[in-house]
Amino acid sequence: MYGIDIQNVNLAYGEQLVLSDINLAISPGDFACFVGPSGSGKSSLLRLIAGLNRPTAGKILVDDKEVMEPGLDRGVVFQEYSLFPWFSVQDNLLLALGQALPHESKSNLKKIAGDYLTAVGLPGIEQKMPGELSGGMRQRVAIARAFAINSPMLLMDEPFGALDAVTRAKLQDLVLDLWLNQGASRKTVVFVTHDVEEALLLGTQVVVLGLNPGAVKEIIAVNFPRPRIRETIYHDAAFIELRNHLIDLLNEDIVKHL
Numbered sequence: 001m002y003g004i005d006i007q008n009v010n011l012a013y014g015e016q017l018v019l020s021d022i023n024l025a026i027s028p029g030d031f032a033c034f035v036g037p038s039g040s041g042k043s044s045l046l047r048l049i050a051g052l053n054r055p056t057a058g059k060i061l062v063d064d065k066e067v068m069e070p071g072l073d074r075g076v077v078f079q080e081y082s083l084f085p086w087f088s089v090q091d092n093l094l095l096a097l098g099q100a101l102p103h104e105s106k107s108n109l110k111k112i113a114g115d116y117l118t119a120v121g122l123p124g125i126e127q128k129m130p131g132e133l134s135g136g137m138r139q140r141v142a143i144a145r146a147f148a149i150n151s152p153m154l155l156m157d158e159p160f161g162a163l164d165a166v167t168r169a170k171l172q173d174l175v176l177d178l179w180l181n182q183g184a185s186r187k188t189v190v191f192v193t194h195d196v197e198e199a200l201l202l203g204t205q206v207v208v209l210g211l212n213p214g215a216v217k218e219i220i221a222v223n224f225p226r227p228r229i230r231e232t233i234y235h236d237a238a239f240i241e242l243r244n245h246l247i248d249l250l251n252e253d254i255v256k257h258l
């Protein structure tokens, strides 16, 4: 099962130590949210898990194997819409699906692509070009692609950061539905966000990173029952208490480094 084990990880860019002695275990099927002030190394840590960069010291194990490079076992969704603009929506999906499922027939892959576009509420848009879609629609296609390739792990870096509040709320619900509906084979998700409410709504745990250098400051288990309904949970006293605690943790760093 696909857990993540981060052991004594340091990351330096030249002289600058960005991540310092990170130790963190994320269990299979967890939804871990990274929060922290800008520059605390959230994206850097996600890129190390993705295998896009290597740590300066220490190691990261995914499914008990050291991460050396990117792999199809780890789907990624970034803030910028990572679709190829010169390919249709369908070809964008087929490109990823063809790599993930090389033995499936093209007609099966087209069916999978269509099914996931329907699942994200965009049936029948296969022949559209990314430039013809709104930002929220493009991000939904990116989510469809990430779930369609059926990797056991999903790494998301502020995937909704550029979206308006209503679209963002819809996509939070969509990701939660897709994640919850996978039952026992639930994906392990790492999700970077600036938004503490988003982290508490989505996560099974929130990992708070501090600044200079980036280090794990606190890990908070989030045990609110699911499904979590935004309209009620935002008024729940325990939710408000955790949210305020997270905001205090973030503010400590911001005030210290002003």
Ligand SMILES: Nc1ncnc2c1ncn2[C@@H]1O[C@H](COP(=O)(O)OP(=O)(O)OP(=O)(O)O)[C@@H](O)[C@H]1O
Residues within 6 Å of the ligand: 013, 018, 036, 037, 038, 039, 040, 041, 042, 043, 044, 045
């Ligand atoms: N490729 C790079 N080369 C040099 N320095 C880098 C590089 N990538 C990130 N950094 C530095 O590493 C530090 C952490 O950056 P990172 O993007 O991981 O933080 P973050 O917490 O994700 O920030 P934000 O919330 O603003 O996205 C920053 O000081 C940044 O300038």
